Amino acid sequence: MRILVLNSGSSSIKYRLFRMEDEAQLAEGHVDRIGEPEGLLVHRAEGAEPVRETRPVRDHGEGLRDILAALVANGALADTADLGAIGHRVVHGGEEFTTAVRVDEAVMRTISELVPLAPLHNPPNLHGIEEARRAFPATPQVAVFDTAFHQSIPPHAYHYALPRSAYTDHHVRRYGFHGTSHRYVARRAAQHLGRPLEALNLITLHLGNGASATAIAAGRSVDTSMGMTPLEGLVMGTRSGDVDPAVNFYLQRATGMSPAEMENVLIRESGLKGLCGANDMREVHRLAAAGYADARLALEVFCYRIRKYLGAYYAVLGRVDAVVFTGGIGENDHTVRSCSCGGLERLGIRLDPERNAAPCRDVLEVSAANSEVKVFAIRTNEELEIARQTLVCLGQS
Numbered sequence: 401m402r403i404l405v406l407n408s409g410s411s412s413i414k415y416r417l418f419r420m421e422d423e424a425q426l427a428e429g430h431v432d433r434i435g436e437p438e439g440l441l442v443h444r445a446e447g448a449e450p451v452r453e454t455r456p457v458r459d460h461g462e463g464l465r466d467i468l469a470a471l472v473a474n475g476a477l478a479d480t481a482d483l484g485a486i487g488h489r490v491v492h493g494g495e496e497f498t499t500a501v502r503v504d505e506a507v508m509r510t511i512s513e514l515v516p517l518a519p520l521h522n523p524p525n526l527h528g529i530e531e532a533r534r535a536f537p538a539t540p541q542v543a544v545f546d547t548a549f550h551q552s553i554p555p556h557a558y559h560y561a562l563p564r565s566a567y568t569d570h571h572v573r574r575y576g577f578h579g580t581s582h583r584y585v586a587r588r589a590a591q592h593l594g595r596p597l598e599a600l601n602l603i604t605l606h607l608g609n610g611a612s613a614t615a616i617a618a619g620r621s622v623d624t625s626m627g628m629t630p631l632e633g634l635v636m637g638t639r640s641g642d643v644d645p646a647v648n649f650y651l652q653r654a655t656g657m658s659p660a661e662m663e664n665v666l667i668r669e670s671g672l673k674g675l676c677g678a679n680d681m682r683e684v685h686r687l688a689a690a691g692y693a694d695a696r697l698a699l700e701v702f703c704y705r706i707r708k709y710l711g712a713y714y715a716v717l718g719r720v721d722a723v724v725f726t727g728g729i730g731e732n733d734h735t736v737r738s739c740s741c742g743g744l745e746r747l748g749i750r751l752d753p754e755r756n757a758a759p760c761r762d763v764l765e766v767s768a769a770n771s772e773v774k775v776f777a778i779r780t781n782e783e784l785e786i787a788r789q790t791l792v793c794l795g796q797s
């Protein structure tokens with residue numbers, strides 16, 4: 401069966417096509433700047449010349465039709481009937497969705513009811529599903545939620561110490577995100593260790609533009625650093641992560657910023673960018689190497705926050721079998737890995753500098769031979785995980 405995985409943003413659609421019999425990726429690409437005067441279409445397929453076109457793409461419906469046309473033109477699909485299912489990434493599934501679900505009217509309604517919890521992400525995800533259902537009414541569509549893996553977090557870890565009504569009336573609690581990635585790398589680590597995931601305690605660190613840490617006990621998420629929204633926890637490219645909530649009110653009073661302006665500062669002007677002006681980790685390294693003290697500080701704050709969560713989740717789990725780094729930074733940045741794990745030898749976490757400096761192609765073991773806790777860099781593949789869950793949801797796995 402061929403499964404198309406879609407990640408719909410406000411003005412973009414990213415896609416990957418998988419052949420599930422051998423989990424081969426047949427094609428990938430994206431349509432950007434939808435609704436703008438000049439759109440961009442990029443398609444890459446096995447054994448075909450990459451395609452890059454600039455032209456207007458009116459709306460998501462047109463973008464989807466372009467994607468399907470490209471998949472048929474480059475031979476990845478014989479025709480649209482060759483498509484077994486579409487798996488959609490949906491950011492927020494609230495408490496309603498603990499696994500992937502086949503999309504129907506009731507599911508669409510529930511995802512739209514969750515919009516207040518994820519106003520930036522759920523509307524474009526929902527719009528992508530609507531357009532895909534319109535364009536391919538005969539193809540089964542499955543929604544896979546970023547939050548679902550974290551629905552196993554127990555109440556003492558998902559409740560904030562706020563008045564009860566914040567939870568009962570307004571659904572304020574920790575939901576957690578990046579669940580598909582944490583689940584994928586956890587499974588990959590278990591495969592690599594040759595042990596069942598259900599027997600393992602892991603700390604997984606997804607470090608990309610967004611960043612989150614997850615404590616996994618016996619294969620299930622029991623705590624994660626992102627909270628009601630993806631703003632809490634680790635330092636990110638432009639997001640602050642943990643901050644004293646009173647800073648918010650203090651800065652609004654001190655500067656005259658509105659709540660919306662303050663929210664923008666915390667989401668888009670903070671993190672690495674706030675600390676040193678650069679949100680891309682490679683740029684932060686370049687600036688630090690060129691002697692910019694702010695960039696060095698940004699690196700230190702970034703790694704210190706990770707180290708703090710490693711210690712916290714060690715305490716949560718009691719026993720840790722492995723720590724897994726993933727995401728663009730986690731997979732590629734050996735300096736961040738060594739700085740984050742520095743000084744944790746007493747916890748049984750010891751890196752091997754040579755192994756740590758090697759490139760990560762799939763699974764790279766970076767811990768020293770005598771490290772009690774294994775440390776890995778593992779390339780994530782959220783799209784393949786979405787395709788797998790789509791297949792499981794349709795009962796064909």
Ligand code: ADP
Binds near residue numbers: 679732
């Ligand atoms: P997203 O969260 O948007 O999926 P990625 O997982 O691709 O993003 O991560 C993007 C981050 O990874 C950026 O900060 C980028 O600088 C960083 N990154 C990518 N490659 C490297 C590398 N070789 N060394 C250090 N950082 C890297």
